[in-house]
Amino acid sequence: MSSGETILRLEKLTKHFPVTRGIIFQREIATLKAVDDVSFEIKAGQTLGLVGESGCGKSTLARCIVRLLDPTSGRIEFEGEDISRLSGKALRSVRRDLVMIFQDPMSSLNPRMRVSEIIGEPLEVYRAGTSATRRARVMELLELVGLNSEHFNRFPHEFSGGQRQRIGIARALALSPKLIVCDEPVSALDVSVQAQIINLLEDLQAEFGLTYLFIAHDLDIVRRVSDEVHVMYLGRVVERGTDEDLYEAPHHPYSAALLSARPVPDPDRAQNRTHIVLEGDVPSPLDLPSGCRFRTRCPRAQPVCSEVEPELDGPAGIHEWACHYPLETWPLASPEDIRRPGSAVGVTEVGP
Amino acid sequence: MSMPPAMSPIPVDVLAPREVGGHSAPTRGPWALMWRRLRRDKAALASVAFIILLFSFAAAAPLFESWTNHPQNTSNVAGSDDVTLLPVGPLGGCDGVTDVGKDTCFILGASNVSGHDMLVQLSYGARTSLFIGVVSTAITVAVALVMGLLAGYSGGFTDGVISRLMDVVAAFPFLLFAIAVSTVFRSNVWTVIFVIAAFSWFYPARLFRAEVLSLREREFVSAARMLGASTPRILRKHIFPHLVGATVVYASLSIAGAILFEAALSYLGFGLPADIPSWGRMISQAVPGGLYRNAPYLMIFPGTLLVLTALAFNMLGDGLRDALDPKGNVDR
Numbered sequence: 001m002s003s004g005e006t007i008l009r010l011e012k013l014t015k016h017f018p019v020t021r022g023i024i025f026q027r028e029i030a031t032l033k034a035v036d037d038v039s040f041e042i043k044a045g046q047t048l049g050l051v052g053e054s055g056c057g058k059s060t061l062a063r064c065i066v067r068l069l070d071p072t073s074g075r076i077e078f079e080g081e082d083i084s085r086l087s088g089k090a091l092r093s094v095r096r097d098l099v100m101i102f103q104d105p106m107s108s109l110n111p112r113m114r115v116s117e118i119i120g121e122p123l124e125v126y127r128a129g130t131s132a133t134r135r136a137r138v139m140e141l142l143e144l145v146g147l148n149s150e151h152f153n154r155f156p157h158e159f160s161g162g163q164r165q166r167i168g169i170a171r172a173l174a175l176s177p178k179l180i181v182c183d184e185p186v187s188a189l190d191v192s193v194q195a196q197i198i199n200l201l202e203d204l205q206a207e208f209g210l211t212y213l214f215i216a217h218d219l220d221i222v223r224r225v226s227d228e229v230h231v232m233y234l235g236r237v238v239e240r241g242t243d244e245d246l247y248e249a250p251h252h253p254y255s256a257a258l259l260s261a262r263p264v265p266d267p268d269r270a271q272n273r274t275h276i277v278l279e280g281d282v283p284s285p286l287d288l289p290s291g292c293r294f295r296t297r298c299p300r301a302q303p304v305c306s307e308v309e310p311e312l313d314g315p316a317g318i319h320e321w322a323c324h325y326p327l328e329t330w331p332l333a334s335p336e337d338i339r340r341p342g343s344a345v346g347v348t349e350v351g352p
Numbered sequence: 353m354s355m356p357p358a359m360s361p362i363p364v365d366v367l368a369p370r371e372v373g374g375h376s377a378p379t380r381g382p383w384a385l386m387w388r389r390l391r392r393d394k395a396a397l398a399s400v401a402f403i404i405l406l407f408s409f410a411a412a413a414p415l416f417e418s419w420t421n422h423p424q425n426t427s428n429v430a431g432s433d434d435v436t437l438l439p440v441g442p443l444g445g446c447d448g449v450t451d452v453g454k455d456t457c458f459i460l461g462a463s464n465v466s467g468h469d470m471l472v473q474l475s476y477g478a479r480t481s482l483f484i485g486v487v488s489t490a491i492t493v494a495v496a497l498v499m500g501l502l503a504g505y506s507g508g509f510t511d512g513v514i515s516r517l518m519d520v521v522a523a524f525p526f527l528l529f530a531i532a533v534s535t536v537f538r539s540n541v542w543t544v545i546f547v548i549a550a551f552s553w554f555y556p557a558r559l560f561r562a563e564v565l566s567l568r569e570r571e572f573v574s575a576a577r578m579l580g581a582s583t584p585r586i587l588r589k590h591i592f593p594h595l596v597g598a599t600v601v602y603a604s605l606s607i608a609g610a611i612l613f614e615a616a617l618s619y620l621g622f623g624l625p626a627d628i629p630s631w632g633r634m635i636s637q638a639v640p641g642g643l644y645r646n647a648p649y650l651m652i653f654p655g656t657l658l659v660l661t662a663l664a665f666n667m668l669g670d671g672l673r674d675a676l677d678p679k680g681n682v683d684r
Contacts, residue, residue: 026508066578095580108571112593121589122579171575 006077007179007211008065009041013074013084015057015064019286032285034060036235037074044178047205047212049226049243051219051258055282057235058215059103062183065213066100067091078179096126099172103184105164109156115142115167116152122174141170145200162193169200179211187216198225219262223247231255234285234293237312241319251314251326253300253338254278260332274332292324300325300340386597389675396671399664406661410478420459422469424476424629461649463637468629470653476629477654481661484545484614485607491549492610493556493603497595500560501587505568515561518554526551534622544623548610556602560595567591597676604669608662615658631658 015035020026035057042048052058063069065076067083076084083094099122102108109118116138123134139149145166156164165185172180182201186194198221204210216222222229223243230240231254239252250256257276264270278297283289289296295305305324314320325340332338390396417424460470503514530547537543567573568591576586615632617623624630631654637643638650 063574068574068578092580095578100575100578102571102575104571108575110572110576110590110593113589121576121581125579125581125585168575171579 005044006041007044007079008213009039009075009077010065011039011075011077013038013061013064013076014072015060015069016072030286033235033288034285035064035071038232038235038237039074040230040237040240042179042211042213044211045205045209046227047214047225049222049229050213050215050232051217051222051229052232053217053258053282055285056232057285058217058232059183061232062100062181062213062215066098066181067095068100092126096122096175097178098181099175099177099179100181100183101165101168101172101185104188105161105168106156106188108168109164111156113155114152115147115154115156115159118156118167119170119174122171126175128175137174138170141173144173144204145170146196160193161189162196165189165193165197166200169197169204173204173208176208177210179213181213181215183215184217185214186221187218194221201225219247219258231258234282234288236293236322238294238323239321240312245319249319249330251319251321252294252323253298253327254294255321256327256330256332256338274335274337276332276335276338292322294323299338299343300327301343302340386672386675390671393671393674395667396675399668399671402660402664403668406478406664407482409475410482413472413475413479416469416472416475420469420472422462422472424468424472460653461647463634463650470634470649473629473634474631474653474657477631477634478657478661480541480624480628480630481611481614481658484541484548485611485665488545488548488552488610489603489606491545492552492606493599495549495553496556496560496602497592497599499553499557500595501564501591503557504561504564505583505587505591507565507568511561514557518557521551521554524551530617531620531622534617538625539623540625541628544614544617547617548613552606552609556599556606559598559602563595563598564591567594597672601669601673601676604665604672608665608669611665612658612662 013035014033014037017032017034018028019030019032021029038057038061040048050058050061060069064071064084067076067086071084074084075082078094078098081094083091083098086094113121116135119138119141120134123129123137128134129137139152142149142151147163147166147170151159151163156167159167165188169185185201186197189197201212202225205212212225214222214225226243228240229243229246230237231246231252232238233254239246239250239255246255247259250259253276257278260274260276264273276299280297283293283296289306291304291306291309292298292301293309295301298305300323302325308324310322310324312320312322314326327338329337413424460474462469463473499514499518503511529551533539533543533547573586573590576590581589614623614630615635618630618632619636621633621636623632626633634654635651635658638647644651
């Protein structure tokens with residue numbers, strides 16, 4: 001696949017979890033809408049960043065894409081083929097090219113297996129090569145991710161968090177995949193180790209032309225690695241754009257609030273910037289607000305927001321947002337600037 | 353597999369054994385760690401020693417038989433005192449005139465009910481107890497593993513059906529059923545084993561199911577699925593190895609339970625037929641007419657052996673549980 005072609009396209013991907021009751025015969029009592037109508041595409045060799053707070057459906061989306069979960073509806077086109085309904089052999093052959101790196105390097109490695117078995121597992125599953133070539137490949141992968149061959153026979157508990165994440169990356173790379181879904185690959189690590197892992201992922205991308213779907217809640221890391229960023233809120237993409245557009249001129253009040261909350265490594269700038277603090281909690285995905293999902297916490301909400309759900313709008317493929325009353329200016333001079341007259345929701349003032 | 357061209361060819365020296373520099377502590381597998389801990393547990397080691405002795409005692413049964421010249425299933429008239437009609441006590445008949453070990457000498461005494469030599473009976477009884485304990489435990493654990501894995505990993509309807517089945521078995525009056533089976537069928541070693549296994553699998557199965565339920569949600573299982581591993585492979589490589597510890601511990605405890613249960617059934621007269629030696633029946637033979645008041649050894653020898661055997665398997669089980677505990681201290 002040459003660079004620039006679409007490798008993954010999601011079309012109205014939806015994942016609802018039924019909440020059931022009953023011992024043997026279960027009946028559905030509610031529906032948890034974890035991912036609702038998400039569409040996007042990733043071009044080969046690029047990185048798409050996905051941000052959002054805990055519980056917004058990022059991980060569910062990732063698990064649907066690698067088919068650890070079965071989507072409720074919608075299409076997942078991988079290299080032009082809809083894989084959302086595949087199973088058995090057909091799914092297995094897709095899995096060689098589409099892998100995932102997990103968030104928690106402690107629990108994503110089987111504590112009873114040696115490093116050689118963990119990294120060699122995909123090779124064994126697909127019966128790739130002889131045991132000697134598999135062994136050689138594991139050695140090569142260890143060096144590729146910055147570990148060395150004497151780690152071959154160790155157990156996961158003998159490694160630090162960063163080293164374990166490297167083992168997870170080596171396992172993902174074993175069969176030379178095309179797309180890697182990174183589900184918060186660095187959020188369980190120290191800041192200094194985060195940088196090493198990010199560098200490793202970038203080096204690997206440059207070397208092997210990998211495509212990443214990079215999920216995180218750290219806006220700065222996502223900006224650093226991504227060509228395009230999507231912001232999710234309660235199962236929907238509320239704003240998307242190239243990193244420059246989105247970070248320098250957010251249009252959705254939610255993106256603006258997220259951006260204003262990120263730590264600034266400069267005391268002078270940190271003092272002067274405006275800090276938008278949203279009120280209330282994220283509504284339950286079991287009982288979503290009518291209209292715009294963000295309206296219960298939005299300082300710009302108007303009556304229409306509770307009636308009509310906004311669709312993504314704006315320059316298609318460049319910068320789109322799903323809001324009836326998008327922001328026009330950024331940065332804001334004061335937190336009150338985000339407010340629109342008539343909105344019932346306020347903004348908490350935070351002193352410097 | 354064809355390697356992508358982008359990957360560098362593998363340097364040859366990677367395959368050669370390389371000099372490992374600096375500190376490189378030998379890597380220990382879970383079993384090596386377990387053995388290190390078990391070695392420091394004196395009670396568990398004593399249990400292991402006792403269990404080895406017991407197996408040797410059981411294995412040596414034919415030797416005792418030929419040495420004493422008291423075949424296991426023939427009555428020895430010499431076993432009772434001619435005047436009192438009481439059984440001879442320990443060392444009875446061993447007066448030093450007769451050759452020791454020949455015909456009239458009963459080292460651990462004899463039973464006047466069956467006329468059997470106690471020593472020979474005890475060692476054949478050990479065979480029965482160990483056989484029933486080990487075989488019924490093997491069946492129990494195998495059934496429990498299958499049920500636990502099936503219920504825990506598949507979840508949903510299958511889990512519901514198996515879990516309710518476990519509840520039903522748990523609610524069943526175990527002893528009454530065992531008595532009923534032994535009156536309907538002519539009981540032998542296998543019916544006793546069947547009854548024990550049929551009513552003990554639910555307990556370890558519940559343990560395994562709970563364990564599998566939590567293992568199934570661990571990310572390394574998702575990772576294996578994501579990599580395309582089949583369900584049998586996941587069960588074998590990722591789930592089962594985590595159950596081995598619990599299985600070993602449970603098996604050890606379960607052997608003790610099965611031995612005690614067989615003894616209880618035989619004591620009540622619903623266990624093994626009279627031609628199969630059993631510690632439980634040996635104890636029961638001392639009861640009628642208050643025989644144990646005149647010949648307490650009839651109860652003391654099999655009773656002590658039974659208690660020690662159950663204790664040894666239980667202490668070994670406890671020792672194994674501590675040794676396999678991942679949070680345990682290596683250098684305790």
